[in-house]
Amino acid sequence: DVSSRIQAEERLQYLATRDALTGLPNRLLLQERVAQAIAQAKRSRRRVGVLFIDLDRFKNVNDTLGHRIGDELLKRVTASLSAALRETDLLARLGGDEFMVIVEDFEDSSVLNRIALKLQDAIAQPFEIEEHDIYVTSSIGIAVYPDDSDDPEGLLKHADVAMYRSKELGRNTYQFFDASLAEHRLKQHTLETALRTAVKEGTLKLHYQPVMRIADKAIVGAEALLRWHDEEHGNVAPQVFIPLAEESGLIHLLGDWVMRSAAEQCVAWRKAGTPLKVSVNLSGRQFYRDGLAQRITEIVRGAGCEPGWIELEVTESSLLHDLDSIKKVLQQLREEGFSVAIDDFGTGYSSLSHLKHFPIDTLKIDISFIADLETDPGDAAITEAIIALARGLGLRVVAEGVGTKAQLEFLELRGCHCLQGFWISPALPPVELVEFTKSRH
Numbered sequence: 001d002v003s004s005r006i007q008a009e010e011r012l013q014y015l016a017t018r019d020a021l022t023g024l025p026n027r028l029l030l031q032e033r034v035a036q037a038i039a040q041a042k043r044s045r046r047r048v049g050v051l052f053i054d055l056d057r058f059k060n061v062n063d064t065l066g067h068r069i070g071d072e073l074l075k076r077v078t079a080s081l082s083a084a085l086r087e088t089d090l091l092a093r094l095g096g097d098e099f100m101v102i103v104e105d106f107e108d109s110s111v112l113n114r115i116a117l118k119l120q121d122a123i124a125q126p127f128e129i130e131e132h133d134i135y136v137t138s139s140i141g142i143a144v145y146p147d148d149s150d151d152p153e154g155l156l157k158h159a160d161v162a163m164y165r166s167k168e169l170g171r172n173t174y175q176f177f178d179a180s181l182a183e184h185r186l187k188q189h190t191l192e193t194a195l196r197t198a199v200k201e202g203t204l205k206l207h208y209q210p211v212m213r214i215a216d217k218a219i220v221g222a223e224a225l226l227r228w229h230d231e232e233h234g235n236v237a238p239q240v241f242i243p244l245a246e247e248s249g250l251i252h253l254l255g256d257w258v259m260r261s262a263a264e265q266c267v268a269w270r271k272a273g274t275p276l277k278v279s280v281n282l283s284g285r286q287f288y289r290d291g292l293a294q295r296i297t298e299i300v301r302g303a304g305c306e307p308g309w310i311e312l313e314v315t316e317s318s319l320l321h322d323l324d325s326i327k328k329v330l331q332q333l334r335e336e337g338f339s340v341a342i343d344d345f346g347t348g349y350s351s352l353s354h355l356k357h358f359p360i361d362t363l364k365i366d367i368s369f370i371a372d373l374e375t376d377p378g379d380a381a382i383t384e385a386i387i388a389l390a391r392g393l394g395l396r397v398v399a400e401g402v403g404t405k406a407q408l409e410f411l412e413l414r415g416c417h418c419l420q421g422f423w424i425s426p427a428l429p430p431v432e433l434v435e436f437t438k439s440r441h
Helices: 002-017 027-044 058-065 067-084 110-122 152-168 179-201 238-248 251-271 284-288 292-302 316-320 323-336 352-357 367-371 377-392 405-413 430-440
Strands: 047-055 090-095 098-106 127-129 132-134 138-145 174-176 205-213 219-230 234-236 277-282 310-315 339-345 362-365 396-399
Touching (some): 002 027, 027 090, 027 138, 027 152, 047 152, 058 067, 058 132, 058 284, 067 090, 067 127, 067 132, 110 138, 110 174, 138 152, 152 174, 152 179, 179 219, 179 238, 179 251, 205 277, 205 430, 219 238, 219 251, 238 251, 251 277, 251 292, 284 316, 292 323, 310 316, 310 323, 316 339, 323 339, 367 377, 377 396, 377 405
Antiparallel strands (some): 047 098, 047 138, 205 219
16 A cells, blocks of 8 residues: 555665664765755855764773673763754764764854864763763864865865864864865875885884893893884884874784884893893783783794793873773783883873782883973972882882983982983994993993
């Protein structure tokens, strides 16, 4: 009968344009609505804003708590975002952890500022799902018709570019599109492609910064630091390419390569009579991969290296994302014989009570406190407190970024165990490091 056929067609039409999980308009309907909004704005000489919302680190929720909880979280986030919008605004889900809002009929772009803040506030409270408190933040990119583009495709693309910039700025923020962003994004993209090639072809290098024991001025270890020289981009700083590797997922390949190279180097030095403990940095992202402890152990033993010759460094800020699972991995690594250091200590927000229960051997005082030791009484007091705290907990303390004799004397007086920094030596290629170590003895 005709009416049931019409109903069935309407139902099909609805399903084709809706997201199955949340019931929100999907990408197809969104593109249609953006085109309609632009056509209308042309006639009324008004503006259209699109806000591209990406949930930060949503993948971790799926990886650590499973897809069922991830799906439930997406439904809750949808409800919170919807409640924060006006009836005239359209919220759509693009897929995964990406949402888009269309805002019509406004003159001043500051309206979009307020909406972005409202959306971020709406999901700021923890969502309680099956006894888990899950904290969500979002990165938002904003593009405006006609300022940034006068066609639907361009507008959505520019909002995407602005969203990526929010992520680069540390997430949990929003950014408006501007032309320099597009240029920046393109540069990031070409850099990422070059990094992929470098990892595949093995053109990255490790340099090693000596670690000196203060008591007898002996070089007792070395921190492995990545160096990348690219023909087109020149020397690329780790603070530029490590975040790129993390965002693109290259960090796992890169992390494996660093671990293997450092372990092989450590063995070669020992055979040649230079028994240094080698420190290797782990990215917080590497902990999201199952079986990390086993993988690291296999790589290190596979290189003929004893885990006791390697110290693994984790930054304090990376511990914040999933304390319990990271703690478990570090525990396993320590049982295998590795020692563990907290890097950049004092810059994160970890409560001191964690330290007591955390499987660690070493605290590394961040360079930002050391740099102003002589002139900033606050930094001097914090450094002194960290040394006393670490010693009280039976931990080794290493100061990073020591650049002057006065800093060395301050640290020595307070009982700091080891240090590294330009006062001793910058990071050196492996051969030069051996020569340096021998010249010190």
